[in-house]
Amino acid sequence: MKIKSILGHLYVQVLIGVALGVLIGSLWPNLGSALQPIGDGFVKLVKFMIAPIVFCTIVGGITSLTDTKKVGPTLVRSLGLFYVLTALALAFGLAAVMLFQPGAGLHINPAHLDSSVAAKYTGQLPSSNPVDFILSIIPSSFVGAFANGEVLPVLVIALLCGFGFSKLGAPGQQALSVVSSFNKLLFVIFGYIMKVAPLGAFGAMAFTVGKYGAHSIGNLGMLILAFYAACIAFVAVGLGILAKLTGFSLWRILRYFKDEFLIVLATSSSEPVLPRLLTKLERLGCDRSVVGLVVPTGYSFNLTGTAIYLTLASMFIAQACDIHLGWDQILLMLGMMLLTSKGAAGVTGSGFVALVATLTVMPTLPVAGVALIVGIDRFMSEARALTSTVCNIVSCVAVAKWQGALNLEKLRTELQAGYKPTERDTIPLADPVLAH
Structure with a gap:
């Protein structure tokens, strides 16, 4: 009976899926590589739900405010914190690459690098022009933003609809009840999807180990070591200080969200856990209005894991060549990364696209240098997504505290007791119907 209870935990099921994936990928590499569609299919299954969940969550958050004037300060504080943390992440990445010197001694001639590797990613590059970036946030059509799964345009639509519902009075409440019911439906569906998370983790890990294997790391192991060291240092020191200033234990936060972290680690994507983050942060005592604004925005503006990766990878290429x-050039590059890191979504491979974008606007560094790390990029994508996820959680709690929208007693009680799943966890805990 005890074994059955243990196996009922999602993180245990995910760990089993990861272990089986590593085993299959190691013993039968061809079979492991062929299992890629399982992992990709799970991420794709989740992605189609992200846009409507973001819309419903933000609309619900804004309409739950008694004073809609609080939306502006919440977003300003969030974006300010995101840029400070991104700059800090870049600094940690720079310190790590200077300390470990992973590219020193390779003496690679840039002319001998395969430029075709970078060429296939150039079509995915986000614009480096700030004006183009701002214009891309404006949705081309109401439905098109949802169809394309573009989080930032959906966020704009949700903000406008949230304010509109608040001004409509009784008709707005009727429409809002439809949105609320649809939101419940989305979270119930997502609860069904999460039941196959262990299978998605199995497919993703089997593909990674089967396709690349330990031999593909080779002399680039030092770069991976430096990257993971930088991510751990950033979380432990940077986010640890922020957590202490906010009044909670970082270690207990990590333990509370262990299920979500394992899913991110296995799938190399932060998107599958977005709905669960929204629910559990509310359960910790963060006001729904803050959670609904900060977390979805952080998925596009708070990618600290990608920021660390960009610094390390760019400096590695410089050292290797x-x-x-x-x-002056390093500071210029870091300034450019503050922009290119914001153009990367929370899915596998987006960090590599952001790296190509950075090198494209840095004439000193060869874009073809990405060929040096394309074979090990997958081994760093897990840490990129995991670091950004932890950062978004800590940032949300911090902003909620600053906005006076955090129940500190509830936060400490929940963290001390640890997460215990309930039947209500498939729907938003802050829903008025469930508040009793």
């Missing part, structure tokens, strides 16, 4: 960068 014996290209000396002055501090």
